[in-house]
Amino acid sequence: MYLDDYGRKWFKGNLHTHTTVSDGSRSPDEVAATYRAAGFDFLAFTDHWNPSKTSMQDGLLLLPGCEYDVGTSVVDGIYHIISIGAQHPEKIIRSSSLTPQNILDAIHEASGYAILAHPSWSLNQPAEILKLHGVDASEVFNSVSNVPWNGCRADSSVILDTVAALGMPLPMVASDDSHFYTGEECTNFIWLQADELNFDAIMDALKKGRFYASQGPKMAVEWDGSTMKVHCSPAKYVVFYTNMVYSAKRVAKGPGITQAEYQPGAQETFLRAEVIDEQGRKAWASPVILNL
Ligand SMILES: [Zn+2]
Ligand SMILES: [Zn+2]
Structure with a gap:
């Protein structure tokens, strides 16, 4: 947390993290300890198709989170969508007929916040993103979509600028998408302005867009x-x-x-x-x- 020139609090958080609950290499407790030691104030475990719950652990606020995905070919579209802050598990049935819009609608029905994950890694096409309703934000940078864990498709700003130029300005978050804990963790995050560190205050600030993405600069x-x-x-x-x-x-x-x-x-x-x-x-x- 830091205080700005007006005395306002800015909290540091990562909204995309995997643990041993899905394909991450560290347990939830180990991941929480890793982020707490790096000065993070809030964190969401977003294990694939495994919604997590909210809690406060030694000063680190854990937000409910989950990563849903649909599609396996770029021709039909591959979408990974992060749900943050859902009040109950999203009603999403994994099937071949599932669409990204189904996922977005289910997240909102559960009062969650929907983030399009790593559009550059997914090779998402701007024209297809423009057809979606209810994308609350998108990752502009995803730590693990980079060497040595992936090719160099971490930066999605070109896709998001094209989408914004075509009329859909999406709020930008940066996330780790940490899986391996070999250097991708604790490097991309958001600074979020809220008066208090609790579920309601952080979700309210998120939904009102009081944040910016960062790798360090303020x-x-x-x-x-x-x-x-x-x-x-x-x-x-x-x-x-x-x-x-x-x-x-x-x-x-x-x-x-x-x-x-x-x-x-x-x-x-x-x-x-x-x-x-x-x-x-x-x-x-x-x-x-x-x-x-
Ligand atoms: Zn993903
Ligand atoms: Zn992920």
Whole structure:
């Protein structure tokens, strides 16, 4: 947890973790201890098709979580969807006729929050994502979708920028999807602004989008309808992304910059900011839709 310049609390959490309950290599207690030692405030065990329960363990809030999946071929679409905070087990029957929309609907019926997992790893197509209703957020970065555990498809920002440019600006989370605990754990997470560390406060902040994704850098974004201002921990670059493939003023350059701003033009339809520090670690703020 850290306090920002206004005295507000930001809690650190990972919303995608596997344990020995499915195909993870560490037990739930071992995983909780690993994240607690790394300064995490909340965590969700999202074992495949095994919903977990909420609890508070030595100051670490565990949120209910589960990872559901459908599809085995890119032609038909492969979707992995994370459920967070469901009030009861989602009513999802594993079958060949199951669709990603069925999963999203069941998560919401259980009052859960639905996150599209690793769209780049899944080779999700923007046009197919646009057909879905009720995707509450998407992973912009997934630790384990990277070498040495996978090919280099950890970063989904190109897919999400395309989806945002086509009218669906999805809030962005970064997650570990930890399975092996050989270096992918505790590296990608969200900072979430809430007054208290409990189930209701964290779920409320999540559903209201009061978070940003990070690998370490901290950032705060102000948007007044014409200018986006970013305040951040010392950065090498602050990059502003929009639907425009080129913008001369897109990148603010360091070293050590702690603020940057961008005024989008009339042709720009969405805007988001990304911070990159000297070690190459990133933080991502979610896109906002522009009505200029
Ligand atoms: Zn997955
Ligand atoms: Zn997973």
